[in-house]
Amino acid sequence: MLGLFLSVLRMLQLGVTESTDPPTGHLQPLGGHRQPMTSIEERDTFPSPKEMFEKYVKPSKPVIFRGILEKGMFPAYKLWTDSYLREHYGSETVDVETGKKENRRGNMLRITMSEFLDRYPKDDIYMVYDASEGMTKEINMPSMLLCGGFQKMVQNVIMWFSSGGTKSVLHNDGLDNVNCLIDGEKYFVMIDKKYKADVENAGWVKNGAYSNVDVEKVDLYKFPKFRDLPWYEIKMHRGDCLFIPYKWFHHVDSRKGRNFAINIWFHHLKKFNESDCSNVNPDEQKFVSVSQFKRGNGVSEFREFLSGELEDLESMDLQSFENLLKSTGYLQRKEIENLFKLIDADKDGKVTEYELELADIEKALMEIPAIQRLLEDDSIEEEDREDDDHLSPDADRKIQKDNDHLVNFRNAPKQNMNKKAEL
Structure with a gap:
């Protein structure tokens, strides 16, 4: 019994010793914890x-x-x-x-x-x-x-x-x-x-x-x-x-x-x-x-906003599209309908993510000035984000599925230089 007790005690001592050893790479530069994977x-x-x-x-x-x-x-x-x-x-x-x-x-x-x-x-x-x-x-x-x-x-x-x-x-x-x-x-x-x-x-x-x-x-x-x-x-x-x-x-x-x-x-x-x-x-x-090719005047931001809404959906009908944009207070119903028609390339009454990628958003900005006013408005403060499933362009923000979703993509370019993401 004494031998068994001493063996167990020894094992416990070894366990304590092992647990106090610092992990490999501790307090070393990032990557020091293990060898890198095979090269890209x-x-x-x-x-x-x-x-x-x-x-x-x-x-x-x-x-x-x-x-x-x-x-x-x-x-x-x-x-x-x-x-x-x-x-x-x-x-x-x-x-x-x-x-x-x-x-x-x-x-x-x-x-x-x-x-x-x-x-x-x-x-x-x-x-x-x-x-x-x-x-x-x-x-x-x-x-x-x-x-x-x-x-x-x-x-x-x-x-x-x-x-x-x-x-x-x-x-x-x-x-x-x-x-x-x-x-x-x-x-x-x-x-x-x-x-x-x-x-x-x-x-x-x-x-x-x-x-x-x-x-x-x-x-x-x-x-x-x-x-x-x-x-x-x-x-x-x-x-x-x-x-x-x-x-x-x-x-x-x-x-x-x-x-x-x-x-x-x-x-x-x-x-x-x-x-x-x-x-x-x-x-x-x-x-x-x-x-x-570089996009100005909110083209990419607006496309990314709509894309974020469509990502988990096969399509969006006019009513859903109108509900999404009407809450911003910038676009009137007729303007929303015109935007919907511009994106709905096959005229089936639904817009898809693929149609959005093909859509001429620059044309929409020219034909519907309210979109441009929305993008340029500085009056709304940036909100905190709680998720990052739909990151906005260069500020690395989630595009929310509500009104401050629009705040994000509108403010993203202005945040770029203050939220550096070194590349």
């Missing part, structure tokens, strides 16, 4: 738009295009030296974040491009700027996004510019995006969206879609679900482009030295329109400025 797919050419949708967008699969910018797709890739930017865009006012380790409560500055170029080599600042129309003329649309519906989904073209050493929070975005590196190197930790429950188990800020985990020193006691969390490691080099599927979690570390990236954010395409490509020759040598 690499290519040296863009796929066709259809292949892009079927192979990467629809199944939510990241892919990196190595050295793709060397083929001349972005004039900015060769042109945008500091001296060129100063000469051509020096007077433009740009948005700059203070602090290279991202803090979503940090301050934003608005300074000229010239002042930024003077300060960034030595100061702890980071440009996060929605490129102006003039600048987007020197950025071409990736050929894989030229048709099929992708070209209607472009929301923002964001510039990320620093002297390196920036670190983002771990976050996800409500859009798909293509991130292209003009200069420097970036290191990504990416986590599949299917691990949402684990990532958001502790310290997740829903109103902002980011984690409070310290990416430089992960406390695995505060974030126990991170201990076995699978992750992918991606190293980007100058000239590479990376497709990041929407809602994938990611943290980005920009290496020291001039670091300059451009990302094209576009709303998630749920159905590919093959007929849309019949008159398009989307090869990677076909250069078309992204300025022709």
